[in-house]
Amino acid sequence: MKTSPLKEKIYDLTRKIPKGKVATYGQLAKLSGSPNAARAVGAFMRINPDAPQTPCHRVVASDGSLTGYSGVGGVPGKMSMLIKEGVTFKNGKVDLSSSQWQA
DNA sequence: AAAATGACGGTGT
């Protein structure tokens, strides 16, 4: 579907997130061209096919908290998968200090 | 064209 230009941009950025790292919605929003469009970013993740082609599970909230995830396993599964990839978790949240993606 | 929706972000209490 190309009825959403921003969507393609967000997907592209999400795909660029290196394994073992995570990016915040605000981060993708900023890289996509709208620093305050974190909400729109989440909207794209929601409709996203969730498949490995777009690692939406590497996208977390601004504070490192896992939110949403309509895929199988839900948020808990997302967290497990991130840990498995090498992302460091801190108190149930992603340790952005060490695992946040640097664009 | 307008209104409603949504996987956010920040601030206040």
Place this chain on the structure above:
DNA sequence: TACACCGCCATTT
């Protein structure tokens, strides 16, 4: 620290 409210943007109906 946790919960609640408001404001933000883009998509879809």
